[in-house]
Amino acid sequence: MTIIVKKFGGTSVSSVQKLKKIASNLVEEARNNNLLIVLSAMGNSTDKLEALSEKICKAPNPRDYDMLLSSGEQVSVSLLSIILNNMGIDSVSFTGWQAGIQTDSSHMSARITKINVKNIQSEFRKKNVVIVAGFQGIDSKNNITTLGRGGSDTTAVALAAALKAKECQIYTDVDGVYTTDPRVFDKARKLDILTYEEMLEMSGLGSKVLQLRSVEFASKYSVPLRVLHAHNAGTGTLIKKEENKMEGALISGIAFTKDEAEIMIKGVKDQPGVAGKILGPIGDAKIEVDMIVQNVGSDGLADFTFTVSRNTLKKALQVIEKNRKSMMYQSVISKSNIVKVSIVGVGMRSHAGIASKMFKCLAKNKVNIRMISTSEIKISVVIDQKNLEIAVKALHNEFKLDKK
Amino acid sequence: MTIIVKKFGGTSVSSVQKLKKIASNLVEEARNNNLLIVLSAMGNSTDKLEALSEKICKAPNPRDYDMLLSSGEQVSVSLLSIILNNMGIDSVSFTGWQAGIQTDSSHMSARITKINVKNIQSEFRKKNVVIVAGFQGIDSKNNITTLGRGGSDTTAVALAAALKAKECQIYTDVDGVYTTDPRVFDKARKLDILTYEEMLEMSGLGSKVLQLRSVEFASKYSVPLRVLHAHNAGTGTLIKKEENKMEGALISGIAFTKDEAEIMIKGVKDQPGVAGKILGPIGDAKIEVDMIVQNVGSDGLADFTFTVSRNTLKKALQVIEKNRKSMMYQSVISKSNIVKVSIVGVGMRSHAGIASKMFKCLAKNKVNIRMISTSEIKISVVIDQKNLEIAVKALHNEFKLDKK
Numbered sequence: 001m002t003i004i005v006k007k008f009g010g011t012s013v014s015s016v017q018k019l020k021k022i023a024s025n026l027v028e029e030a031r032n033n034n035l036l037i038v039l040s041a042m043g044n045s046t047d048k049l050e051a052l053s054e055k056i057c058k059a060p061n062p063r064d065y066d067m068l069l070s071s072g073e074q075v076s077v078s079l080l081s082i083i084l085n086n087m088g089i090d091s092v093s094f095t096g097w098q099a100g101i102q103t104d105s106s107h108m109s110a111r112i113t114k115i116n117v118k119n120i121q122s123e124f125r126k127k128n129v130v131i132v133a134g135f136q137g138i139d140s141k142n143n144i145t146t147l148g149r150g151g152s153d154t155t156a157v158a159l160a161a162a163l164k165a166k167e168c169q170i171y172t173d174v175d176g177v178y179t180t181d182p183r184v185f186d187k188a189r190k191l192d193i194l195t196y197e198e199m200l201e202m203s204g205l206g207s208k209v210l211q212l213r214s215v216e217f218a219s220k221y222s223v224p225l226r227v228l229h230a231h232n233a234g235t236g237t238l239i240k241k242e243e244n245k246m247e248g249a250l251i252s253g254i255a256f257t258k259d260e261a262e263i264m265i266k267g268v269k270d271q272p273g274v275a276g277k278i279l280g281p282i283g284d285a286k287i288e289v290d291m292i293v294q295n296v297g298s299d300g301l302a303d304f305t306f307t308v309s310r311n312t313l314k315k316a317l318q319v320i321e322k323n324r325k326s327m328m329y330q331s332v333i334s335k336s337n338i339v340k341v342s343i344v345g346v347g348m349r350s351h352a353g354i355a356s357k358m359f360k361c362l363a364k365n366k367v368n369i370r371m372i373s374t375s376e377i378k379i380s381v382v383i384d385q386k387n388l389e390i391a392v393k394a395l396h397n398e399f400k401l402d403k404k
Numbered sequence: 405m406t407i408i409v410k411k412f413g414g415t416s417v418s419s420v421q422k423l424k425k426i427a428s429n430l431v432e433e434a435r436n437n438n439l440l441i442v443l444s445a446m447g448n449s450t451d452k453l454e455a456l457s458e459k460i461c462k463a464p465n466p467r468d469y470d471m472l473l474s475s476g477e478q479v480s481v482s483l484l485s486i487i488l489n490n491m492g493i494d495s496v497s498f499t500g501w502q503a504g505i506q507t508d509s510s511h512m513s514a515r516i517t518k519i520n521v522k523n524i525q526s527e528f529r530k531k532n533v534v535i536v537a538g539f540q541g542i543d544s545k546n547n548i549t550t551l552g553r554g555g556s557d558t559t560a561v562a563l564a565a566a567l568k569a570k571e572c573q574i575y576t577d578v579d580g581v582y583t584t585d586p587r588v589f590d591k592a593r594k595l596d597i598l599t600y601e602e603m604l605e606m607s608g609l610g611s612k613v614l615q616l617r618s619v620e621f622a623s624k625y626s627v628p629l630r631v632l633h634a635h636n637a638g639t640g641t642l643i644k645k646e647e648n649k650m651e652g653a654l655i656s657g658i659a660f661t662k663d664e665a666e667i668m669i670k671g672v673k674d675q676p677g678v679a680g681k682i683l684g685p686i687g688d689a690k691i692e693v694d695m696i697v698q699n700v701g702s703d704g705l706a707d708f709t710f711t712v713s714r715n716t717l718k719k720a721l722q723v724i725e726k727n728r729k730s731m732m733y734q735s736v737i738s739k740s741n742i743v744k745v746s747i748v749g750v751g752m753r754s755h756a757g758i759a760s761k762m763f764k765c766l767a768k769n770k771v772n773i774r775m776i777s778t779s780e781i782k783i784s785v786v787i788d789q790k791n792l793e794i795a796v797k798a799l800h801n802e803f804k805l806d807k808k
Contacts, residue, residue: 016459049479053486055420061489064497068482071475075453078472082457085465093468098546119546142502142523 003124003165004029007038007134007156012171012230013076014043016083021231023083026129030089034124036163038134038156039080041072062107066136066146070096073133073152081131091129094119096136097144101155103137109148110137112155115162132159150211157214161221167238168223170210171230176237177202177209179401180254185393187402191252192235195242198252199225201344201378215239242346250347250354251399254392257340260290261313262370262382263306265320267330270302278304281323287312291340291373291382301330305371307382310336338370339388342380343395355379361398367391407528407569408433411442411538411560415577416634417480418447420487425635427487430533434493438528440567442538442560443484445476466511470540470550474500477537477556485535495533498523500540501548505559507541513552516541516559519566536563554615561618565625571642572627574614575634580641581606581613583805584658589797591806595656596639599646602656603629605748605782619643646750654751654758655803658796661744664694665717666774666786667710669724671734674706682708685727691716695744695777695786705734709775711786714740742774743792746784747799759783765802771795 006026013019029035040046049068053060060068074095081093100116123130134152137145147154153170160168175190177199182188194202196219200212209227218225218239228236268274275294282289292306308316313336320332348354358379362369367390371382383391396402410430417423433439444450453472457464464472478499485497504520527534538556541549551558557574564572579594581603586592598606600623604616613631622629622643632640672678679698686693696710712720717740724736752758762783766773771794775786787795800806 016456020460052420052479052483056424056483056486057490060486064482064485064489064495067497067499068479068486071478071482074475074478075456075472078468078475079456079460081468082460082464082472085468086461091468093471095471095548144499 001032001034001124003034003036003160003163005036005038005156005160005163005165005168006171007152007169008040008171008230009152009173010040010043010046011173013039013041013080016079019076019080020083023080023087023089026084027087027089030129034127035129036120036159036165037080037129037131038152038159039073039076039131040134040152042076042079045072045075063143066107066110067144069146070133070136070144073135077131077133084129084131089129090127091131092123093131093133095133096155097138097142099130099132099159101132101137101158103139103145103147105139105141105143105145107143107145110139110145112137112147112158115158117159117162120159120163150213153211153214154217157217157221157223157225160223161217165223167226168218169226169228169236170214171228172209173230174209174227175229175232175234176227177239178253180392180396181256184256184389185396187393187396189402189404191237192404194237194239194252195346196225196239197242197377198344198346199239201342201375202253202255210239250351251343251345251401252347253344253401254395254399255342255344256388256392258385258388259310260307260338260340260382261310261334261336262338263308263313263316263320264333264335265304265327265329266333267301268304269328270296270300274302275304278320278327279306281319281326282308282316285315285319287316287319291371291380293371293373304329307338307340307371337385338382339385340380340382341388341391341395342378343399344378346377348377348379357398358395361394362391365390365394367394405436405438405528407438407440407567409440409442409560409564409567409569409572410575411556411573412444412575412634413556413577414444414447414450416575417443417445417484420483422635423480423484424487427484427491427493430488431491431493434533438531439533440524440563440569441484441533441535442556442563443477443480443535444538444556446480446483449476449479467547470511470514471548473550474537474540474548477539481535481537488533488535493533494531495535496527497535497537499537500559501542501546503534503536503563505536505541505562507543507549507551509543509545509547509549511547511549514541514543514549516551516562519562521563521566524563524567554617557615557618558621561621561625561627561629564627565621569627571630572622573630573632573640574618575632576613577634578613578631579633579636579638580631581643582657584796584800585660588660588793589800591797591800593806593808595641596808597642597644598656599750600629600643601646601781602748602750603643605746605779606657606659614643654755655747655749655805656751657748657805658799658803659746659748660792660796662789662792663714664711664742664744664786665714665738665740666742667712667717667720667724668737668739669708669731669733670737671705672708673732674700674704678706679708682724682731683710685723685730686712686720689719689723691720691723695775695784697775697777708733711742711744711775741789742786743789744784744786745792745795745799746782747803748782750781752781752783761802762799765798766795769794769798771798
């Protein structure tokens with residue numbers, strides 16, 4: 001029988017009513033497939049457990065904190081199994097350790113090291129639906145661990161890889177991955193198919209449908225990943241490895257992030273090591289830097305410009321002021337009302353001229369480009385925030401993303 | 405170091421605040437002893453989990469139901485461990501399976517078959533306080549099981565036996581075991597010490613402080629058991645095996661049950677097998693019978709009287725009516741406003757005349773005795789409900805229970 005892994009997040013399992021809906025949607029598929037269901041904790045139950053811990057202290061000891069949090073998924077999986085069994089569909093619920101999910105000992109952000117699928121396969125042989133608690137595992141000393149944010153997606157993908165499942169289906173509150181955010185441009189179109197790399201660039205850049213880590217995992221083990229709506233019908237978006245026939249589309253989507261801020265350090269010496277002198281203290285302060293541009297002037301001095309997340313701007317400026325001596329600059333200019341817009345697509349690998357097409361389009365629409373950065377399958381520009389909608393719409397039309 | 409096991413029930417761990425109070429009371433003892441703490445789930449959290457399951461069906465499949473319920477204790481133990489670690493007292497929380505508690509596969513009422521104390525002992529060597537989830541274990545196929553009602557007491561006693569602990573302390577909402585119910589007679593006195601057998605008779609008869617099963621367990625493995633108040637200071641009541649020096653007291657306490665009902669079947673044939681013919685169908689209907697008396701008349705006919713729990717009276721009478729033919733009786737009389745009063749004490753083994761002292765006392769106080777039953781360390785009488793207080797007070801005074 002075909003093995004299919006399905007993962008449902010907290011919102012789609014927030015009540016017994018919703019769990020019943022999920023269960024009745026599984027009936028048909030359970031007849032002809034081996035189904036493995038991965039669940040998050042119900043609705044805000046993890047938040048409630050966190051709130052209990054916060055009544056004690058801000059930094060709970062990680063081992064017992066994982067023990068606390070992991071109880072949430074135990075509730076959702078056992079309830080779904082009670083529902084399925086009550087409907088006459090044989091099923092069994094597993095905690096992370098019962099499902100054979102072994103991790104390292106990094107509590108609160110553990111990594112899966114090995115999956116022993118013996119128990120699951122034995123249940124599949126009995127034609128049972130297997131329901132596994134997401135987000136959790138066990139380390140080599142039998143301590144319960146959790147995988148950190150988005151951990152249930154990772155659980156699902158890792159199990160799909162270990163079981164050589166046909167597909168790993170991630171049920172969310174959206175119909176799939178769109179060419180751009182439909183709230184910004186109503187001509188945004190749902191994509192039927194996408195490569196892992198494109199999805200990584202898309203989700204990293206703001207289309208937050210899937211956790212980056214689970215996409216990386218899926219890519220590493222070539223697990224076909226499908227994003228679907230938890231309660232609406234539809235085929236969602238399939239994310240898989242690149243194939244020849246996929247070359248048709250130049251650009252798959254337009255991603256953007258709104259929470260950017262730009263810092264320009266003017267008049268630094270144009271000599272080796274200057275970037276390190278500036279970015280060293282910034283990194284030490286745990287501030288993440290995104291785009292970096294250096295312009296060399298004719299006077300032997302350079303302007304060094306980079307972007308940071310908007311909520312770290314103030315801290316970054318303090319670090320720069322504090323390190324004025326070692327950084328040796330003339331002045332600092334910062335700007336927070338900027339955004340980053342990116343076009344993403346594996347097609348640009350084999351097609352020249354995409355970048356100039358993008359820049360011409362933006363120029364035609366009077367959108368000034370402040371910074372540019374490119375990778376193999378993505379071109380990003382930093383522009384003024386007020387131009388976000390104009391830029392997204394213009395590029396969407398330019399690359400004909402509303403048409404298949 | 406001395407090993408002490410302490411068990412706290414749901415009411416005493418119903419909030420983070422109460423858990424903090426428990427934690428601060430442990431500080432001193434944790435320095436000089438190896439402490440093992442067994443916890444129930446917080447307050448009504450088990451009820452809440454049951455309510456979720458009831459939204460699905462009345463008879464959930466037992467395996468997943470145990471999975472559901474066992475999550476409750478996982479929350480309380482991890483929170484207490486977070487509190488202790490935050491206070492600088494090294495501790496570790498364990499689920500049932502992490503603590504090595506193995507059971508049979510009778511879900512919802514599993515019996516402990518073996519305890520592998522390796523993990524606990526290893527934590528003791530590191531001087532950690534060990535906190536174990538009560539009420540749960542794991543079967544030979546790695547399914548999570550629960551021990552049924554009062555299971556946390558059983559967990560505590562079983563761990564105390566396996567670890568050869570000095571004492572198993574059960575924290576409750578009473579100061580200890582009393583000579584009788586203080587709500588019925590205000591001269592009731594807390595007992596300092598009691599034998600297992602006395603406690604079994606006392607708790608079986610209505611002084612519901614400890615679960616029968618845990619007392620039996622403690623008796624079997626000679627684990628000294630102490631009942632204490634969770635938040636008030638005091639030494640509670642120590643329950644242990646009989647020793648010579650304990651012979652002083654004739655009677656330890658007066659127990660009673662109010663929920664009794666009496667059924668008299670008149671005019672049955674006085675011949676072998678009649679008791680079985682009557683009690684067979686009653687037992688088949690899962691009705692528990694307590695006291696049984698048979699009076700032989702001069703006409704070859706007998707009256708067969710027995711007591712049942714008051715809430716099963718109606719059902720019992722229906723069974724008797726339905727089996728009129730096979731039971732072959734003349735008439736049935738039932739009475740529900742009766743109570744059972746018992747005096748309990750190992751002292752009566754070596755002292756004659758206790759029974760007649762009891763009967764004389766009741767007669768002097770005009771309390772009519774309807775039925776009598778005796779065991780080695782207990783004499784029970786059935787009397788009219790209206791005489792309950794008179795009887796308890798009179799017997800308490802007669803045997804001087806208010807004095808040590």
